[in-house]
Amino acid sequence: MTKRKLRIGLIGSGFMGRTHAFGYATASRVFDLPFQLELTCLADISDETAAKAAEALGFARSTSNWRALVNDPDIDVVNITAPNAFHKEMALAAIAAGKHVYCEKPLAPLAADAREMADAAEAKGVKTQVGFNYLCNPMLALARDMIVAGELGEIRGYRGLHAEDYMADAMSPFTFRLDPAGGGALADIGSHALATAEFLMGPAAGAITQVMGDCVTVIKTRPDGKGGTREVQVDDIGRALLRFENGATGSVEGNWIATGRTMQHDFEIYGTKGALAFTQQRFNELHFFSTTDARGRKGFRRIEAGPEHAPYGLFCVAPGHQLGFNDLKAIEVARYLEALAGHQPEPFNFRAGLRIQTLVETIHASSRAAAWRDV
Amino acid sequence: MTKRKLRIGLIGSGFMGRTHAFGYATASRVFDLPFQLELTCLADISDETAAKAAEALGFARSTSNWRALVNDPDIDVVNITAPNAFHKEMALAAIAAGKHVYCEKPLAPLAADAREMADAAEAKGVKTQVGFNYLCNPMLALARDMIVAGELGEIRGYRGLHAEDYMADAMSPFTFRLDPAGGGALADIGSHALATAEFLMGPAAGAITQVMGDCVTVIKTRPDGKGGTREVQVDDIGRALLRFENGATGSVEGNWIATGRTMQHDFEIYGTKGALAFTQQRFNELHFFSTTDARGRKGFRRIEAGPEHAPYGLFCVAPGHQLGFNDLKAIEVARYLEALAGHQPEPFNFRAGLRIQTLVETIHASSRAAAWRDV
Amino acid sequence: MTKRKLRIGLIGSGFMGRTHAFGYATASRVFDLPFQLELTCLADISDETAAKAAEALGFARSTSNWRALVNDPDIDVVNITAPNAFHKEMALAAIAAGKHVYCEKPLAPLAADAREMADAAEAKGVKTQVGFNYLCNPMLALARDMIVAGELGEIRGYRGLHAEDYMADAMSPFTFRLDPAGGGALADIGSHALATAEFLMGPAAGAITQVMGDCVTVIKTRPDGKGGTREVQVDDIGRALLRFENGATGSVEGNWIATGRTMQHDFEIYGTKGALAFTQQRFNELHFFSTTDARGRKGFRRIEAGPEHAPYGLFCVAPGHQLGFNDLKAIEVARYLEALAGHQPEPFNFRAGLRIQTLVETIHASSRAAAWRDV
Amino acid sequence: MTKRKLRIGLIGSGFMGRTHAFGYATASRVFDLPFQLELTCLADISDETAAKAAEALGFARSTSNWRALVNDPDIDVVNITAPNAFHKEMALAAIAAGKHVYCEKPLAPLAADAREMADAAEAKGVKTQVGFNYLCNPMLALARDMIVAGELGEIRGYRGLHAEDYMADAMSPFTFRLDPAGGGALADIGSHALATAEFLMGPAAGAITQVMGDCVTVIKTRPDGKGGTREVQVDDIGRALLRFENGATGSVEGNWIATGRTMQHDFEIYGTKGALAFTQQRFNELHFFSTTDARGRKGFRRIEAGPEHAPYGLFCVAPGHQLGFNDLKAIEVARYLEALAGHQPEPFNFRAGLRIQTLVETIHASSRAAAWRDV
Ligand SMILES: NC(=O)C1=CN([C@@H]2O[C@H](COP(=O)(O)OP(=O)(O)OC[C@H]3O[C@@H](n4cnc5c(N)ncnc54)[C@H](O)[C@@H]3O)[C@@H](O)[C@H]2O)C=CC1
Ligand SMILES: NC(=O)C1=CN([C@@H]2O[C@H](COP(=O)(O)OP(=O)(O)OC[C@H]3O[C@@H](n4cnc5c(N)ncnc54)[C@H](O)[C@@H]3O)[C@@H](O)[C@H]2O)C=CC1
Ligand SMILES: NC(=O)C1=CN([C@@H]2O[C@H](COP(=O)(O)OP(=O)(O)OC[C@H]3O[C@@H](n4cnc5c(N)ncnc54)[C@H](O)[C@@H]3O)[C@@H](O)[C@H]2O)C=CC1
Ligand SMILES: NC(=O)C1=CN([C@@H]2O[C@H](COP(=O)(O)OP(=O)(O)OC[C@H]3O[C@@H](n4cnc5c(N)ncnc54)[C@H](O)[C@@H]3O)[C@@H](O)[C@H]2O)C=CC1
Structure with a gap:
């Protein structure tokens, strides 16, 4: 039985970008994944950085233009591991292009942004995940x-x-x-x-x-x-x-x-x-x-x-x-793919990511006010 | 060179009363104490309890009347290990009688009481200690x-x-x-x-x-x-x-x-x-x-x-x-005796005990007010 | 710069067979390996077992005939993770076919066999490794x-x-x-x-x-x-x-x-x-x-x-x-590939594996004799 | 009910001598001992050392002549904490004088000596103990x-x-x-x-x-x-x-x-x-x-x-x-006193001490012979 293909695009190849790539590599051996994975494209800030990382991490193509990646019709899932400030813009673009989005934590710098992202994903019907990997232990x-x-x-x-x-x-x-x-x-x-x-x-x-x-x-x-x-x-x-x-x-x-x-x-x-x-x-x-x-x-x-x-x-x-730290990411990957295949609900989607962001902001607000705050 | 005698009275022979007695026993062997200790009298709630404890713990006499103990001219130091509610009354009486007082923590249920105790001790010029034994580690x-x-x-x-x-x-x-x-x-x-x-x-x-x-x-x-x-x-x-x-x-x-x-x-x-x-x-x-x-x-x-x-x-x-837990009490005892001998300041006197009580109450007040409080 | 291909054959897909496969997957992402890896063929005891494992572990082909695998001209390295009793026969056949051999520990049940294996590998000039993965920590x-x-x-x-x-x-x-x-x-x-x-x-x-x-x-x-x-x-x-x-x-x-x-x-x-x-x-x-x-x-x-x-x-x-246990195997894999590329000596070759076997047998002999033995 | 007196003589006031003294002090408070203890005499190598230690450790008298101590009719139990080489001579003398003997480990340098000591104690009917304090945990x-x-x-x-x-x-x-x-x-x-x-x-x-x-x-x-x-x-x-x-x-x-x-x-x-x-x-x-x-x-x-x-x-x-280390010795003391009072068998007597000595010597002999030895 041949599995459906799932084509992955990755934005960012720093600490977490590599960890995502390791996660895919490990998950595809350790788990009986519902998809056949293709590491299609990797985007980073320059052509050179992106190309080098793509080769090292096994992605077929590379680009310095993350917008090209999120709009690439050959990509099903976008992994966002760029710095926080980019999460919203990248995720919204990917969602608009109908991609599933797997974004590193924190979902966005501000809860309001995170809400927009969660809303957009739900409106579009794409499946999302936020990288709270310690939960995968x-x-x-x-x-x-x-x-x-x-x-x-x-x-x-x-x-x-x-x-x-x-x-x-x-x-x-x-x-x-x-x-x-x-x-x-x-x-x-x-x-x-x-x-x-x-x-x-x-x-x-x-x-x-x-x-x-x-x-x-x-x-x-x-x-x-x-x-x-x-x-x-x-x-x-x-x-x-x-x-x-x-x-x-x-x-x-x-x-x-x-x-x-x-x-x-x-x-x-x-x-x-x-x-x-x-x-x-x-x-x-x-x-x-x-x-x-x-x-x-x-x-x-x-x-x-x-x-x-x-x-x-x-x-x-x-x-x-x-298990090692990277194995936690492999588990995170596998769970997300199960959700993408419809076998289980999204384990930690943007709505859940928003929740954490809300908690963070409420704590900040409480701290500024020096008073208890309802969440 | 013969050492000056120091005559101890102990009120209470429960958990801490025993520990005080163990502390004296150990301290007098382990340390070169500035005094020759006499365990003069032990008070507890009944004659029988007191007598039994006095025998077990090596006190010469016993009484069910703690007031008799604190007024006993043959006693130099009063150890208070009765429940918290009694600390103030016992300590004030002992101070009034010119005794040094070594009281278990908390010094008193209320900081106001603790302040009265600290003030009284200082006014009378007696030396005090509160039993925060973990500090003796x-x-x-x-x-x-x-x-x-x-x-x-x-x-x-x-x-x-x-x-x-x-x-x-x-x-x-x-x-x-x-x-x-x-x-x-x-x-x-x-x-x-x-x-x-x-x-x-x-x-x-x-x-x-x-x-x-x-x-x-x-x-x-x-x-x-x-x-x-x-x-x-x-x-x-x-x-x-x-x-x-x-x-x-x-x-x-x-x-x-x-x-x-x-x-x-x-x-x-x-x-x-x-x-x-x-x-x-x-x-x-x-x-x-x-x-x-x-x-x-x-x-x-x-x-x-x-x-x-x-x-x-x-x-x-x-x-x-x-070391074991009881050894911490022995160190506490030894330090107090050094202070009584004038070799060092009181390591943790009633004023210090009041401080802790004040912290506790300020936290309570802060909790009730759901707001930060200055100490 | 394109890397030379290295084509891997794996015998056995139990506990260690899977771990080897995981090791290759992880190593090829984590390390800048000197080769481009191809997982060419996996052999196990039956066609079905082998096929299933090959699919799960990403090997292109499978066979129930390990001899076919070791003689396959499209294979450069043979990984042996079958039970101990097969190590010698499989390794010797692979060596005879000019393959590099990466064999699980213990190299062979008997030191004499291990010696034959080490000698054969050296005579043939192939590079070997034995899987003492804890050393890779x-x-x-x-x-x-x-x-x-x-x-x-x-x-x-x-x-x-x-x-x-x-x-x-x-x-x-x-x-x-x-x-x-x-x-x-x-x-x-x-x-x-x-x-x-x-x-x-x-x-x-x-x-x-x-x-x-x-x-x-x-x-x-x-x-x-x-x-x-x-x-x-x-x-x-x-x-x-x-x-x-x-x-x-x-x-x-x-x-x-x-x-x-x-x-x-x-x-x-x-x-x-x-x-x-x-x-x-x-x-x-x-x-x-x-x-x-x-x-x-x-x-x-x-x-x-x-x-x-x-x-x-x-x-x-x-x-x-x-790191996790499987990461140790990935390090082991990477080191072996560096040795295959001539960048460093074999980290733990058959000669080293023989040494361990000799120690084991000398301890056994000493135990039987109830006497010290020189190694 | 007044308890029988038990009069203690201690030889040695080094590491273990002090620990024995601490043990008696603690045991007499912590336990309901079957005896009223009297720390009668302490012997050490010089009058000065002995006198100083006796004062510090609460012994009534002191001597530089351990033979005087073991023969002192006012002593019931002799504690030996002098170096190993003296254990035998001191213990035999004490036994001969009809004293109970509580000797530090090892009972004697040689098992033959330890046997002589165990035999003598049993022949004389005195009760003995060897200081394997870790067993008292x-x-x-x-x-x-x-x-x-x-x-x-x-x-x-x-x-x-x-x-x-x-x-x-x-x-x-x-x-x-x-x-x-x-x-x-x-x-x-x-x-x-x-x-x-x-x-x-x-x-x-x-x-x-x-x-x-x-x-x-x-x-x-x-x-x-x-x-x-x-x-x-x-x-x-x-x-x-x-x-x-x-x-x-x-x-x-x-x-x-x-x-x-x-x-x-x-x-x-x-x-x-x-x-x-x-x-x-x-x-x-x-x-x-x-x-x-x-x-x-x-x-x-x-x-x-x-x-x-x-x-x-x-x-x-x-x-x-x-508990602390010294508390283990207090337990050891208490157990011995229970044995002296006839409430329980000796917990670790000279015969048991001999056993350990025999094990040590058998291991030494085995090592010299480079061969297994029956104990
Ligand atoms: N789940 C976890 O335990 C962790 C999560 N993170 C999260 O991962 C994200 C990335 O953090 P790190 O990997 O530590 O940062 P990093 O600085 O190591 O990597 C960021 C990567 O994004 C690339 N990048 C930056 N701007 C880009 C752009 N405009 N287009 C394409 N690529 C761009 C950088 O070149 C770099 O490769 C952050 O959101 C962070 O909070 C980071 C560490 C641990
Ligand atoms: N420093 C520390 O780590 C600890 C301190 N404590 C403090 O020690 C004090 C006593 O606590 P425990 O010993 O645990 O209680 P406990 O209940 O074991 O002992 C209290 C003793 O006081 C006696 N007593 C009660 N009323 C008396 C009276 N009117 N006259 C004479 N004796 C009277 C009781 O009969 C009993 O012997 C408390 O203030 C407690 O906070 C207690 C445990 C640990
Ligand atoms: N380095 C390490 O820490 C460890 C090493 N090992 C070693 O790995 C080797 C395998 O052990 P496990 O994986 O635990 O055993 P296992 O029983 O889980 O796997 C053995 C595999 O070899 C296959 N096999 C058996 N006979 C075969 C044949 N004639 N042809 C092809 N395949 C055959 C079996 O079907 C199975 O897939 C042993 O030599 C063992 O000592 C095992 C566990 C840990
Ligand atoms: N049970 C345990 O865990 C331990 C047992 N020991 C044992 O205790 C014994 C003593 O060891 P330490 O106290 O460490 O030695 P130490 O050197 O600290 O003390 C020995 C004491 O014996 C005195 N002494 C020596 N010759 C004497 C003599 N002829 N007459 C009277 N006193 C004499 C010394 O002056 C000194 O006070 C040894 O047998 C040792 O094996 C020692 C340490 C721990």
Whole structure:
């Protein structure tokens, strides 16, 4: 049985562009995908950059004109991994051209833009995805399944975190991540922590209903890359107190100046019958405490990812061998393709991306107002 | 050379009363104390309880009348380990009788009471101490020394926590810890987290200047111990966003319904040059990241308590052997006695205890007002 | 510039066959490989199995006749991932046909066979590789670099381990891993521990010169898969005491009945100036102790894999994101291709595979003789 | 009810002498001891040393003549914490004088001496104890209880270790621990690992029946403390392969040149139904894997010491607060006193100490013979 072809266009070939390409390569071997993939075209800022990347990453063609790519009739899906400021324009163009769009997070610098994008996609009937790859970890699926199954009882408390240190050096230059519109630690990586919070808490505790934010700019100026300095307006640390629908409370932090931290995407969830603790630093493990364990035998249990935790088994038949970061992207790719094939709903579409953006902005607004805000 | 005698009276022989007694026993062997100790009298609620405890804990006499104890001319120091509601009355009486007073935390249910106690002690010229024993850990002294020495650079961020689960079961009955005046998780154990925060941050980042609190009652009623139920008014979880004098920001949480946690008194401190991470769950370790380590060789370093970290060496000449919880109390005792002998200032006197109480109340007030409050 | 084509044939599509295919897919995106790869043909035991696997894994053709594959003029490299008993026959045939051969470990059930294979390859001038993928971990390269650079001082002691539990259940049926010729835990996974030991110790402490083995069969019979039972002759646990050229000593264990362990491929190395500790359970970390750290600041340092640890940076530009097990195979693939292109010596060729086999057999012989044996 | 007096004499006031004194002080508060203790006399090498120590440690009298102490009619129990070479002479004298004897490990440099001591004690009818304090950890009691209760199923494998680094520096001078008779890492600390091995394995797997030792002197000469050097004859690392009565196998290592290690007294035990892992570096935790946990939920569980693990609850009513090293000695003291009161058999008497000594010597003999030896 021959599979339908799916023709991929990729915009951007930096950190995430490469990761997307790796994701396609891995997904097409590891999963029994519903499509036969063709890596049709890659766009980047110059012909040379694009051509080099296309060759390295296995794309048939390349272009320095992303508009050509999104309008290319030979392309079915557009992957957007360019800086945040371009997401909206690129996505809207692609949607207008009837393409499915798989866009990196954050969906757009502003929630209003993100809403426009979600609306456009839905109006056009194309399928979308936003790249919150940490949600693709089988251990997060396990955590959610356990919560849904009631293994933690009623959920009472949440602690979430995404801290790294790649902006900790005051001499690290201005980048798109510092863009006054939509930049900052909370938007850049705190958004991951928010996505994880709602992914896990949602089915049992409901959505985040109220936030009290505190966003601070610690490094007030950065080198502008041209020998001068530039004022920074966005947050280096964004914290928020949270309330969920069921009354559970929690906190979340996005922090890119956490010296020494590379991937402190952590959560702890406390329920009446159990608790979970997780760190992305060791993301093939989930720590589970159950009050139902025998007396004198209770304790947090280090569950290692294995074939019982789908889709781990497709990557490796033996437990404990571990997935890597790029494998999470491969899972993300595979899920999106299943959605494109109509086998399941979109796992994290633009509407979901908008939701995260709304949370980010509400926290920002709350921080400015120094007051709680409803989401 | 014979040492001056110091005659101790202890009120209460529960969890902390025993720990105080253990602390004296250990301190008098481990340290070269400035006094010869006499455990003179122990008071508890009944003659029988008091007598039994006095025998077990090595006190010469016992009484069911704590007023007799605080007025006993043969007593120099009064240790108060009765429930919070009694702290003020007992301490004021002891101070009036000219005794030095070593009181368990929290100093009093209300800051106003704590202020009265601090004022009284200072007016009378007696020396006081409040039992924030986690501060006596050599690894906290190390952390503070490192911060003071600039090994972390400028301090930017703080995360503090004290979470346990001894109140997680909704069926656990009403106790003094739930007293509407001064009870709750924030006061009971969040206070430890606040004390640690200011102990560590103080010398480099300054005091906490502003707080935004969020205190929630999760379990709304508890068994009253008489077959009925009683409404709970105090917080089960108390969180706060923090600002320090130098502009550093942070967060803190006190939580006694954190299922599975027994001693999650943790902190993480981030500076421009390094970071520290600590958990009381493994309190003989301090994890230190330094940006000055060589390229490709950086990482959090697990420093184990050893003789370089005074006063560990008095307990054990070999590193890595580990202190226990009760040893922290012995250190607390020893420090107090040094202060009583005039060798050093009081390490954590009633004025310091008032400070913590003020922080707790300001967080409560902030939570009620849903607004930031200056401390 | 167009790259030369390299045409791959793969025999076997089980656990390792898939991993090889994943390795090629990933390597060709992540690395700038010296060849353009063509996945030409896949052989397995039946036409159907082979065809299905070829489609899933992206091979152009398939066959149930591995001899056809090894003699196919359109194939340059033969990957052997069939059970151990076939390695020799398949490899010799491929070598005879002038193919480069990339064979899974163990190279052959018996060292004599492995020697024949190594000799044949060298005589024919083809390039070979054996799949000791754990050696491809950037953190092992780091460990070795540190040792070579003298960061540990003179090496004195070694502890190595490879323990899993996939054979712990006495009801798990007979497989090729239990083959009386060449089977057993020591050969199957202890061999990984031996490879790691010599990889790390070799440059500084020299080769293993003497062994004292102890190999035990714990589960004496296993289901034969046909309703009966079959006697097991091979070891479930294989331990050895070791001596290295420089006089350093150590121990090693291979164990496939270590209940609860999935990937306990661990080592600890002790030198005069430092130490290293590692577990494959968290294989993106290397723990390093240095005596040159400041007084009171010493401790094992958790170094996380990052771009400083090549080739991690090709997979991910950000540190701490982590490689997965399959990524190790991709590195293995890439290294082999560099060797095929003549850019570097074969990283782990049949001669090296023979060495491991010799170590395994010497440990077996030592165990039988209950006496030390020279290697 | 007044308790019988028990009058204690202590020989030695170094590391262990102090620890014994701390143990008595703590035990008499924490436990309801069957005796009223009197610290009667302390002996050390000079009048001054002894007097100072006696004052610090609370002994009524002191002497530089240990023979006077052992013959003192006012003494019931003699604690021996002098260097190994004196243990025999002191213990025999004390036994002859009808004293109960509590001697530090190793019981004597040579097993023959240890046998003489055990025989003498039994002949005289006095009660004895040897200081294998790590066995007094409630988590070891838990481990043993779990094994006895069958929670691990049939025991198959054991790994034991006691590694430190206090002799890692080749410039650290000659001490009694290097004494050609009875010195060395295996005797000094490997003995702890052996004691733990038999304590845990004994009830389920039986005693160690055969050993294959490998003992090596890594640092061949040490400063003699007088400006010259002295040849070292004893082992810096002692390893052994083990067989137990039930057929289980294992390994053990004693190592005092393990750079960076302070208290690596570890074990792992593998059974058909579960496994245990422990490190003295975090000795208030026991890690337990059970095959009976639910599918996809299995993992090593970190059990924290708490009141369910007697006698932890006497030290602290709240779990997770942790015992310290000195608390283990207090437990050891308390157990011995219970034995002296006839409430239980001696927990680890001279006969048990002889057993460890025999194991050490058998490993030494096996190492010299390069052959397995029956124990
Ligand atoms: N899901 C995740 O965990 C992560 C997501 N991201 C997201 O991915 C996006 C890209 O980030 P990085 O890959 O780190 O940035 P990057 O700077 O490494 O890559 C951006 C790429 O876009 C290209 N580009 C820029 N302008 C373009 C234009 N006008 N037309 C075509 N190409 C253009 C650049 O040349 C470059 O190749 C961002 O939205 C970011 O937030 C980034 C890192 C992690
Ligand atoms: N520093 C720390 O880490 C800890 C501090 N605490 C503090 O110690 C204090 C006592 O707490 P626990 O020992 O846990 O309580 P507990 O209930 O175990 O002990 C209280 C003791 O006070 C006695 N008592 C009550 N009323 C009395 C009266 N009128 N006169 C004489 N004795 C009386 C009780 O009989 C009992 O012996 C509290 O203030 C608590 O906040 C408690 C636990 C840990
Ligand atoms: N490097 C590593 O970490 C690992 C290496 N291995 C090694 O890989 C090899 C294969 O092991 P697994 O993949 O686990 O076994 P497996 O049983 O999963 O796969 C073996 C494959 O070979 C095929 N096969 C068997 N006989 C064949 C024949 N005559 N012609 C063609 N194909 C044939 C089977 O149908 C199957 O597809 C073994 O040598 C093993 O030691 C296995 C696991 C891990
Ligand atoms: N159970 C355990 O974990 C440990 C046990 N030990 C054992 O304790 C014993 C002592 O070791 P440490 O305390 O480390 O040594 P140390 O050198 O610190 O103390 C020895 C003490 O004995 C005294 N002494 C020496 N000769 C004497 C004599 N003739 N008469 C009276 N006193 C004399 C010394 O002056 C010193 O006070 C050894 O047998 C050692 O193996 C030591 C450390 C840990």
